[in-house]
Amino acid sequence: MQIVNEHRRKDIHNSDIPTVCVACEARHGGVCGTLTPDQLLDLSRHSTRRSIEPGREVVGQGETTDSYANIISGVVKLSKVLADGRQQIVGLQFAPDFMGRPFTRESALTAEAAVDTDICCFPRTVIERLVSEAPGLEHRLHEQALKELDEARDWMLTLGRKTAQEKVASFLYIIATHIDPEQGAAKEFDLPLSRSDIADYLGLTIETVSRQITKLRKDNVIRIENSRHVTVPSLDRLMDVAGID
């Protein structure tokens, strides 16, 4: 595991106010704005940048989490497994999301990089101290939790009530709009997940995912190259197939 942790004293000690983490030069998902310059400096001093290759586990289910992290780039899968190995991905986190589970030491999930991912970690003790000092930070974490809750509930509708075809289209829609949130235009992107991951996200098997992707291709809803690179000519068409109003 590659650790990069360089604190640039020059940025900190000169007169301009830091608004960006000195360890990773990122804004930490909007948190920076909720902190005073001193608090940001405090946070930055304790932050550690890590690069994670696909498939590497960040936190295992049931392990103690002792850090929070901000995703600088990449995609992280959050998943749960049953005793017999059946697996369900319960959330995807994209930059610049926060990861971490406030106010509990046990992680109920496994977090794993889906593609090459850079994160910036902070010890929970530092975050919890800052939360007690800066109410704006708790508000920011609260908003993140509410966003994840909304996403989880949307996905429950997909898992419980949509057909395989609609599920796959819904997944492509999520990725397409995350990669490039602009409306209207044709979308082109690389899938951050393997067929196996997509199956675990959708509650399907690999074979069903593959067949449904083939069907979307044959129906000209999407184009595919190298099994990972996707073009969506019309997002409206995709939404229609996905059952999104």
Next chain:
Amino acid sequence: MQIVNEHRRKDIHNSDIPTVCVACEARHGGVCGTLTPDQLLDLSRHSTRRSIEPGREVVGQGETTDSYANIISGVVKLSKVLADGRQQIVGLQFAPDFMGRPFTRESALTAEAAVDTDICCFPRTVIERLVSEAPGLEHRLHEQALKELDEARDWMLTLGRKTAQEKVASFLYIIATHIDPEQGAAKEFDLPLSRSDIADYLGLTIETVSRQITKLRKDNVIRIENSRHVTVPSLDRLMDVAGID
């Protein structure tokens, strides 16, 4: 809709500190402890008690929510529907949960009483003012959001990866442990949901739910009277069938 709103000045103006909402005599899911007596009085003055019969909608999907509520007794279903009418229950709220969606005016879901339910409502303006004054209240709301997020993700595993039998057993397990959280003992309770609601919660059809309940009965995992009253002789056995480790 029945409105009960009686403010007992005697409780407020005598010397002892109020720790309980004067409108409904409840503790509002632990919120009371996060407020000063003055703030609690403020909240109580604006609170309104409502009784809701089963099936009545509290807030419709897409409607503006202008109040928060604390569930005094009963069960509330949170659900989402697709354009063609397919429905998914995305959460159940039991007393003394908080309901309401902080920091947004649009409700993405429908909230509906599953059984006779009493709630105590506060206007969002009051809650949001108190949040800005009392950081402990935001913390309390944050914890509620995290609890709902955990429950949603657990349920995603059920929806995506469990069989019909495991789903029904998982549902019974949730109800059993909510009604009576004590470990070990045999559980006996009335189902707060109809077969149709259970189906919408589990992503199944009524018929499948019915067949699986019949099977659990024949396998002596549960006993049933009047199709609503359930006895679970061994919670361990139920957990086993539900695939809960």
Next chain:
DNA sequence: AGACGCCTTTGATTTTGATCAAGTCGCCGA
């Protein structure tokens, strides 16, 4: 280049749960 391994696709068959279709049960009101 060739061989191995992994991911993906495609095909044949089976299974699970959905759908269609009658019943049954309990409750309420005439």
Next chain:
DNA sequence: TCGGCGACTTGATCAAAATCAAAGGCGTCT
């Protein structure tokens, strides 16, 4: 007491997705 109605159950059949099985592509290592 009898209908009638809604909620639930049960049975027969069907369809969607899982499973089993066999390729096909693509990158990498030798």
